[in-house]
Amino acid sequence: MVNSESEMEVDEIAQLLLQIQDEEVLTRQKFRAHAPRPEAPAHELEQFKSRLAGLDFPNKVYEVVDYPPLDYCIRWNTEGTGLQIVSDADFRKVALNLLCQGSFSSLTRQFQAYGFKKNTKSRCKHEYSHEKGYFLRAQKQKLKKICRKPPQATVKTPAEGREDPLLNVEGRLTSLEAKMTCLQAMSNVEAWGMDQWLRVEGRQTSLEAKMTSLDTKSDWMISEMVAIRQLVESRAHATWLA
Numbered sequence: 001m002v003n004s005e006s007e008m009e010v011d012e013i014a015q016l017l018l019q020i021q022d023e024e025v026l027t028r029q030k031f032r033a034h035a036p037r038p039e040a041p042a043h044e045l046e047q048f049k050s051r052l053a054g055l056d057f058p059n060k061v062y063e064v065v066d067y068p069p070l071d072y073c074i075r076w077n078t079e080g081t082g083l084q085i086v087s088d089a090d091f092r093k094v095a096l097n098l099l100c101q102g103s104f105s106s107l108t109r110q111f112q113a114y115g116f117k118k119n120t121k122s123r124c125k126h127e128y129s130h131e132k133g134y135f136l137r138a139q140k141q142k143l144k145k146i147c148r149k150p151p152q153a154t155v156k157t158p159a160e161g162r163e164d165p166l167l168n169v170e171g172r173l174t175s176l177e178a179k180m181t182c183l184q185a186m187s188n189v190e191a192w193g194m195d196q197w198l199r200v201e202g203r204q205t206s207l208e209a210k211m212t213s214l215d216t217k218s219d220w221m222i223s224e225m226v227a228i229r230q231l232v233e234s235r236a237h238a239t240w241l242a
Helices: 002-034 042-052 057-065 088-098 104-113 140-145 165-241
Strands: 074-076 083-085 116-118 126-130
Touching (some): 042 057, 042 088, 057 140, 104 116, 104 165
Antiparallel strands (some): 074 083, 083 126
């Protein structure tokens, strides 16, 4: 009888401890949800965006996911086999622009075009991984195996024998978004090149100004040397006549 009562007391204590742990976990989650999110400084984001210029979509996504200052909105999952979009609002505000996407739906279509699939079993609302396992943390060399899928051919329905307009429009949208992404990358590269050219031109102008100043000083030194030489020769001639 005593043993049974002791076991009951132990079970009650164990359940109480579990409840306390659950409440502690919920409290931490609420605190993290309402805690201020550390945003990266604007100048650092601009520098990071310039690094993304010219990269293809898989490499660009990898760099954004692997960038620690953006962990509050997008990050690796626990296993490092995919990405998690933690905060929809912050992601749309910051990371979506870094990926050169105008909307979340266009980003979803890009994911599908490159073989990324949504993990419906994850607790995270938006978690994506590559269907062939080529998008992995610390294994950037596998990104070269990720290729864009060719646009789906228009399908004719057996009953009517006509093209499916939805598939046709989706294929055109995917192709148009790919072209826009390429143009955006080219624009970023051209802007970077123009900035570098202006810096070189500024340095060249400064160098030319210094050369002009040196030429002026050189002419002055030559005239002074000529005057000193004439003075020395005149004194020597006067001494010889005396």
